[in-house]
Structures are given as C-alpha cells and as structure tokens.
Amino acid sequence: MDAKVLGKIKVDVAHFKSSCSDCHQREICMPANASSDLLNKIDELIVIKRHLKSGDILYHAGSIFQGLYAVKSGFIKIENQYPNGRLHINGFYMMGDIFGFDGIAKNEHIFSSIAIEDSEICLIPFDRIEHMGQEVERLKHHFFKLMSSEIYRNNTMMMLLGSMQAEERLAAFLLNLSKRLKFRGYSPNDLILRMTREEIGNYLGMKIETVSRIFTKFQEQGLLRVHLKNVEILNIEHLQTISNQHSV
Amino acid sequence: MDAKVLGKIKVDVAHFKSSCSDCHQREICMPANASSDLLNKIDELIVIKRHLKSGDILYHAGSIFQGLYAVKSGFIKIENQYPNGRLHINGFYMMGDIFGFDGIAKNEHIFSSIAIEDSEICLIPFDRIEHMGQEVERLKHHFFKLMSSEIYRNNTMMMLLGSMQAEERLAAFLLNLSKRLKFRGYSPNDLILRMTREEIGNYLGMKIETVSRIFTKFQEQGLLRVHLKNVEILNIEHLQTISNQHSV
DNA sequence: CGGCATCTTGAGTTGGGTCAATGGTCGTGG
DNA sequence: CCACGACCATTGACCCAACTCAAGATGCCG
Numbered sequence: 360m361d362a363k364v365l366g367k368i369k370v371d372v373a374h375f376k377s378s379c380s381d382c383h384q385r386e387i388c389m390p391a392n393a394s395s396d397l398l399n400k401i402d403e404l405i406v407i408k409r410h411l412k413s414g415d416i417l418y419h420a421g422s423i424f425q426g427l428y429a430v431k432s433g434f435i436k437i438e439n440q441y442p443n444g445r446l447h448i449n450g451f452y453m454m455g456d457i458f459g460f461d462g463i464a465k466n467e468h469i470f471s472s473i474a475i476e477d478s479e480i481c482l483i484p485f486d487r488i489e490h491m492g493q494e495v496e497r498l499k500h501h502f503f504k505l506m507s508s509e510i511y512r513n514n515t516m517m518m519l520l521g522s523m524q525a526e527e528r529l530a531a532f533l534l535n536l537s538k539r540l541k542f543r544g545y546s547p548n549d550l551i552l553r554m555t556r557e558e559i560g561n562y563l564g565m566k567i568e569t570v571s572r573i574f575t576k577f578q579e580q581g582l583l584r585v586h587l588k589n590v591e592i593l594n595i596e597h598l599q600t601i602s603n604q605h606s607v
Numbered sequence: 608m609d610a611k612v613l614g615k616i617k618v619d620v621a622h623f624k625s626s627c628s629d630c631h632q633r634e635i636c637m638p639a640n641a642s643s644d645l646l647n648k649i650d651e652l653i654v655i656k657r658h659l660k661s662g663d664i665l666y667h668a669g670s671i672f673q674g675l676y677a678v679k680s681g682f683i684k685i686e687n688q689y690p691n692g693r694l695h696i697n698g699f700y701m702m703g704d705i706f707g708f709d710g711i712a713k714n715e716h717i718f719s720s721i722a723i724e725d726s727e728i729c730l731i732p733f734d735r736i737e738h739m740g741q742e743v744e745r746l747k748h749h750f751f752k753l754m755s756s757e758i759y760r761n762n763t764m765m766m767l768l769g770s771m772q773a774e775e776r777l778a779a780f781l782l783n784l785s786k787r788l789k790f791r792g793y794s795p796n797d798l799i800l801r802m803t804r805e806e807i808g809n810y811l812g813m814k815i816e817t818v819s820r821i822f823t824k825f826q827e828q829g830l831l832r833v834h835l836k837n838v839e840i841l842n843i844e845h846l847q848t849i850s851n852q853h854s855v
Numbered sequence: 856c857g858g859c860a861t862c863t864t865g866a867g868t869t870g871g872g873t874c875a876a877t878g879g880t881c882g883t884g885g
Numbered sequence: 886c887c888a889c890g891a892c893c894a895t896t897g898a899c900c901c902a903a904c905t906c907a908a909g910a911t912g913c914c915g
C-alpha cells in the first residue's frame with residue numbers, strides 16, 4: 360500500500376470523527392475527538408478498498424462477518440429479506456457513514472448490503488481492532504457510540520413508521536437527506552436522490568404510488584421542484600412543519 | 608456487599624450468556640461462552656441493585672449515562688418522547704434482558720426507561736468496563752454483540768411497522784413474548800401481559816381499539832383465550848401463519 | 856358502594872393501498 | 886443520430902383496513 364493510498368484513506372477516516380449516521384430530527388453527531396495517533400492506527404487497520412458498481416452486492420445475509428465498512432463515495436442500501444419473501448430496506452448510507460454492525464452478533468451478516476450507485480468502500484476489519492488491545496480503546500469506544508447512534512436512528516424510524524402519516528414521512532426523509540448533505544458541505548437544497556421511488560417507499564413503509572403522489576403534491580404546494588431524481592427544496596421551513604405537525 | 612448478594616447477582620449475570628433480547632422470527636440468541644472468570648469479573652462491576660415500583664422512572668431522556676442495566680425481575684419499557692409531544696415505545700424488557708445502550712452515544716440517555724411493574728434492576732457501570740483493559744475484552748465483545756442484536760431487533764420492528772397488517776403485528780408480538788418466556792423456562796402458552804392495551808398499541812403502531820378488536824377476533828377464531836391481561840395461546844401454529852402470511 | 860382506569864364494541868370516515876393505464880428517461884445497438 | 890426496449894414514474898378510479906368519535910362494560914381499589 361503506497362503513501363498516496365494511505366493519504367486518501369486518511370481522508371475517509373476523518374469522517375469517523377464526525378460521522379452522523381442518519382440523524383432524524385435530533386442531532387446525534389459524534390464529537391470530533393479522534394487524535395492523529397488514532398488516525399494512524401486506523402490506517403493500519405483499513406486494508407481493503409473496494410470499488411462497487413451500482414447493483415453490486417457487498418455482502419449478503421449469511422456472509423461471514425469481516426468487519427465494518429466506511430463509505431468513501433457512492434450510496435449503499437442495507438436490506439433484509441425475510442423468509443416469507445418480504446423485503447425491507449433498513450437504511451441508506453452515504454459518504455462518511457459506517458455500516459455493517461449487523462454482522463457482529465452472529466459473526467455473519469443478517470442483512471444484505473447493495474450499492475445503489477457506483478461506490479467506493481473501505482473495510483475496517485473488526486477482529487483486528489478487537490485484538491489490538493489498549494491502544495485502540497478510543498476507537499472501540501467510538502464504535503460503541505456509533506452503534507448506540509444507530510439504535511437511536513432505528514428508534515426514530517420506528518416512530519416514523521409507527522405513527523407518522525405518509526406526507527410527514529416523506530418530509531422527514533427529505534429533511535434528513537438535506538441535513539446529511541449539508542453536514543458534508545453540500546447544498547442542503549439540491550438533492551439528487553440515488554434511490555428509486557420504490558426504494559424510498561419501501562424504506563418509509565409506503566407504496567410507490569403514494570411516494571409519487573406526495574412528490575407531486577409537495578410540488579404543487581411550492582415546497583419542492585421535482586424532476587425524477589432531482590429534487591430542489593424550495594421551502595424547508597414548511598417541510599419541517601409538515602414533518603412535525605401531527606402532534607400527539 | 609455480602610456474599611449472598613454476590614451470589615444472587617451471579618444468577619442475573621448468567622442471563623448475559625444467553626440473553627435473547629427480543630427475538631422476532633429469527634433467533635438471535637447469544638452463545639453461552641462466558642467463562643466463570645468473566646462472571647467473577649462482572650460481579651465486581653455490578654454494584655447497584657435497584658428496586659423499582661410500577662411507574663417508577665429509572666432514567667429519563669437527558670439523564671447522565673451511568674451504564675447498562677440488566678433486568679433481574681419485572682418489566683421495563685423504553686420510550687421516546689419527541690419534541691412535538693409524540694411518544695413512541697421502543698421496546699419492553701424482561702428478566703435477563705439488558706438495556707440502556709441509548710445512553711452510550713452522547714453519554715446521556717436519549718430515551719426514558721420506566722418500570723411497568725415492580726422490578727429489580729442491576730446497573731452495570733459502563734465506564735468501569737471500558738477502563739478495565741484486556742481482562743474484560745470478552746465482555747466488551749459481548750456488549751458489541753448485544754448491541755448488534757438490538758440493531759437487528761430494531762430492524763425487525765421496522766419491518767413490522769412498515770409493512771405488516773395489524774393482525775400480523777399482534778400475532779408477531781404475542782409469539783415474541785411467548786418465545787421469550789419459553790426461553791426463560793416458563794410456559795409459552797400462558798402469557799400475562801404486563802403492559803396495557805394502549806402500550807401495546809403504541810409499540811405496534813396501532814390504536815388501542817384496534818388492539819382490542821383483534822384480541823376479540825383471535826379469541827373468536829379459537830386462537831387465544833383472552834381475559835384482560837391474561838392471554839392463553841390455544842393455537843400457536845395458526846398464530847405463526849398469521850404473522851407470516853402477507854408474503855410479498 | 857362509588858369512582859376511576861381500562862377495555863370492549865359500534866357506526867361512520869378516510870388515508871393510503873390496489874389495479875390499471877399512460878408517459879418519460881436512459882442505455883444500447885443498428 | 887435515431888429507434889427500440891426496459892425500466893421508472895405518474896395519474897386516475899375504486900376500495901378497504903384502520904382510524905375517529907362515542908357509548909358502555911368490566912374490573913380494581915379505597
């Protein structure tokens with residue numbers, strides 16, 4: 360592994376410091392507390408960088424757990440295929456996000472991980488971290504925090520799925536994407552959806568037709584300008600109101 | 608702390624070895640791999656045992672994170688109060704379950720934890736574990752596994768909330784309770800619900816009237832015998848069919 | 856025994872699902 | 886460059902599961 364690659368990876372790793380996995384409504388971002396020692400340590404850990412094409416499967420349910428993954432570029436979806444044939448998309452991960460925690464419990468993955476556009480992914484071998492002892496304690500602690508955030512994020516999704524109306528869900532989804540893009544230095548108003556309407560619908564627990572209808576409605580209300588995967592947010596405040604409106 | 612108390616705690620701790628946090632459909636139970644050294648180690652860690660009365664708050668959103676909790680007896684619900692006033696019950700924890708992971712991310716709790724019947728709880732101070740070094744590596748690893756299981760459990764709930772019908776949800780809920788009771792050596796057919804219809808409804812993303820109607824319907828179909836909080840499962844296979852039926 | 860919380864049941868309404876048809880976009884290959 | 890086909894998105898008409906509102910029933914506790 361040459362210095363240039365190491366350098367690039369170091370950039371990835373920087374995202375660890377402030378990875379904001381999927382914050383809905385409340386902020387759950389990590390404190391920027393990783394020392395440069397830690398970063399060097401991680402350089403030794405991140406051994407594999409993989410390029411995925413859209414549709415490629417990174418791992419599927421049952422694959423042996425090798426470690427966690429950091430998204431360098433692109434978009435990844437995590438989905439769960441149930442024995443009865445049902446499928447649920449668990450989350451979308453973008454640059455700087457870390458995923459793969461589902462593999463820790465049984466040492467094999469429970470979900471599947473699929474690129475929804477061409478992506479670059481770094482593997483962080485977990486067992487190596489686990490056996491490096493004291494030095495990487497802070498890193499481990501960070502993983503605990505990431506998992507805890509994931510649990511919080513999940514709860515937010517449960518809340519969304521369990522008690523929000525379709526319009527609120529879509530508004531929350533768009534605001535979440537917007538926030539994550541802003542966090543990464545992009546415009547919070549110009550979204551390019553990397554997923555299909557079908558995937559959005561599955562993620563949000565609604566049908567593709569409903570997703571489509573609500574996009575149209577939001578556009579008619581002047582909240583968005585929608586053209587297929589390009590979504591421009593015109594009135595973020597109103598969108599916020601919608602995502603919170605059905606109180607109690 | 609006297610020997611008797613230590614002894615009692617050791618019993619709690621045994622649940623760690625095979626804690627089955629909330630398995631829906633697929634089994635996610637932990638391998639029984641804790642050595643007795645480890646158990647002794649944990650004895651040193653578990654310092655506080657608390658008795659809670661029904662309705663008591665163990666911690667609430669914003670409380671400083673002290674550690675994880677193991678349920679010795681009773682029933683605990685975890686709920687999340689949103690700024691807009693909405694409330695969502697995240698899960699129910701019973702004897703042998705470990706909860707409190709929501710506090711790790713920000714070093715303060717994000718959810719609230721409330722006893723829904725008189726309960727006994729053991730605190731496992733997390734920072735102490737984090738700073739005990741190599742010896743408790745396996746314990747830490749176990750916590751990683753528990754958190755990973757929790758993430759899986761959450762996903763199952765998302766799936767349930769996002770795409771299952773009311774009858775399927777209630778069937779899945781009852782089967783889950785049944786399985787957890789069986790796992791702990793109780794009859795899988797005689798359930799005493801510790802939560803109200805309202806709490807069940809909130810957890811499952813449906814209204815109290817719907818919960819009630821479905822209980823009635825299941826009873827009419829001869830699947831259950833229901834009398835308030837006492838539920839006897841008469842036909843577990845049929846219940847299983849219902850919870851899986853709406854394939855694709 | 857009364858007061859209160861919880862649970863059940865009924866009647867009417869509606870959000871979002873289903874089914875079906877059409878329209879757009881993009882990649883591929885002639 | 887255009888034409889074809891595959892996929893994706895939109896729109897309309899209809900329907901039903903679950904919600905809302907409202908009234909009663911049941912059990913519990915002082």
